Amino acid sequence: MPTDIKSLTREELEAQFVTWEQPIYRVKQLMDWLYVHRVTNWDAMTNLPKGLREKLRHDFSLGTLEMFRKQGSRDATQKFLWRLEDHSLVESVLIPANPSLYGEASDRHTLCVSTQVGCAYGCKFCASGLDGWKRNLLPHEIVEQVMGVERWSLEQSRVQSPESRVVEGGQSPIVSGAMDAGHAPRTTHHVPRNPGHAFPSERLVDNLVIMGMGEPLANYDNLLKALRLLNSPWGGRIGARKITVSTSGLAPQIRKLADEPEQFSLAISLHGATDAVREKIMPVNRKYPLKELTAALDYYQSKRARMITCEYILIAGVNDSLEQVRPLAGLAHRLNAKVNLIPYNKVEDLPWARPTEEVCESFLAALKSQKVVATLRREKGHDIDAACGQLRLKTEKQLAASAAGVRSEP
Numbered sequence: 001m002p003t004d005i006k007s008l009t010r011e012e013l014e015a016q017f018v019t020w021e022q023p024i025y026r027v028k029q030l031m032d033w034l035y036v037h038r039v040t041n042w043d044a045m046t047n048l049p050k051g052l053r054e055k056l057r058h059d060f061s062l063g064t065l066e067m068f069r070k071q072g073s074r075d076a077t078q079k080f081l082w083r084l085e086d087h088s089l090v091e092s093v094l095i096p097a098n099p100s101l102y103g104e105a106s107d108r109h110t111l112c113v114s115t116q117v118g119c120a121y122g123c124k125f126c127a128s129g130l131d132g133w134k135r136n137l138l139p140h141e142i143v144e145q146v147m148g149v150e151r152w153s154l155e156q157s158r159v160q161s162p163e164s165r166v167v168e169g170g171q172s173p174i175v176s177g178a179m180d181a182g183h184a185p186r187t188t189h190h191v192p193r194n195p196g197h198a199f200p201s202e203r204l205v206d207n208l209v210i211m212g213m214g215e216p217l218a219n220y221d222n223l224l225k226a227l228r229l230l231n232s233p234w235g236g237r238i239g240a241r242k243i244t245v246s247t248s249g250l251a252p253q254i255r256k257l258a259d260e261p262e263q264f265s266l267a268i269s270l271h272g273a274t275d276a277v278r279e280k281i282m283p284v285n286r287k288y289p290l291k292e293l294t295a296a297l298d299y300y301q302s303k304r305a306r307m308i309t310c311e312y313i314l315i316a317g318v319n320d321s322l323e324q325v326r327p328l329a330g331l332a333h334r335l336n337a338k339v340n341l342i343p344y345n346k347v348e349d350l351p352w353a354r355p356t357e358e359v360c361e362s363f364l365a366a367l368k369s370q371k372v373v374a375t376l377r378r379e380k381g382h383d384i385d386a387a388c389g390q391l392r393l394k395t396e397k398q399l400a401a402s403a404a405g406v407r408s409e410p
């Protein structure tokens, strides 16, 4: 399999163009086609000489992700389930600006992307790790989640009546939307494989959170390559500070990230303010207990002098007691961190539950009374907002069930 062109950094492209005796400004032209115009075929790159296009076509692939399923209505949170070349499924979630979640209000769009197929870290509450880890995503598979969503969005804005554009023929029964009951309006849209050259260059996604399926810091090199491409002024042009990497707490990689020149933002999935609580739900805590994690975060802070974010899912009866507030406040102050409280999203087959609204509100109030900068995610009833991994899990189950159904037929 040839390498995908979107897995090459600018420096790698430049080295390639030098061997081909091509002028370097051609790299800029190529990157414009890939990351600004988001074209999906070589022939659309009209200002590149034909000979160069042929070399590129010969040596590299130019892949897109297949949109296998989509949930959500226009102008609200949208979940995308992508099918990769090897038929693995991964998710991205597009979230319109939400001041209580990721900062100041604006017309921003945040995209949550996946970095692995499955996850090896097995947090007890999470759907992503339920089937274990399958593989790391390649850089272009991370980058293409952004490009694919933006192509979809542009296609939507061109179509007057999205409801009239249901489903391309010949796809899986799941794509036909039959299993999407309960979420309205629910249509599955076909993004043209070859949208060509007429794309406007504005970025829809100006805020990126690496909080989808997988542990990003366990796929460090591919992640960094993808983030550099998305951040580069010749590539995606998304500001480094607008890119937040979320980790369950891989201490050595946090230190490594601190040493990188880019100012990527960092979020820690804390979910427990003591080892006793954290260990119950996050096996990674045994490898990197809080002492080690906080030392790595101190190092990160010493290199960055910026606030980090601690994500804290509130799970009924596990970490929502007011006893957790004092140690959590202590950690937040020590780490110069703000705390995002997130009521747990129920995962089918798992025993955990979301606390009542009153419990969540009093946890928030108690944190604030300790002078912690804290927010509580308040949207309700949107199972679509659930963390990544659930749509994939549901779809895998449905596919397995329908395959079993097919086999059992005479």
Ligand code: SAH
Residues within 6 Å of the ligand: 125, 126, 127, 210, 211, 212, 213, 214, 215, 216, 246, 247, 248, 268, 269, 271, 311, 313, 342, 343, 344, 345, 346, 347, 386, 387, 388
């Ligand atoms: N592996 C990384 C990034 C992906 S998980 C990490 O753990 O940080 C992204 C976030 O979703 C994490 O904070 C994770 O704890 C949270 N999450 C997982 N399952 C959830 C659920 N059912 N409800 C709410 N948040 C969940």
Ligand code: SF4
Residues within 6 Å of the ligand: 119, 120, 121, 122, 123, 126, 127, 128, 129, 212, 213, 214, 215, 248, 269
């Ligand atoms: Fe993996 Fe993050 Fe889910 Fe834990 S919370 S299983 S690290 S994706």
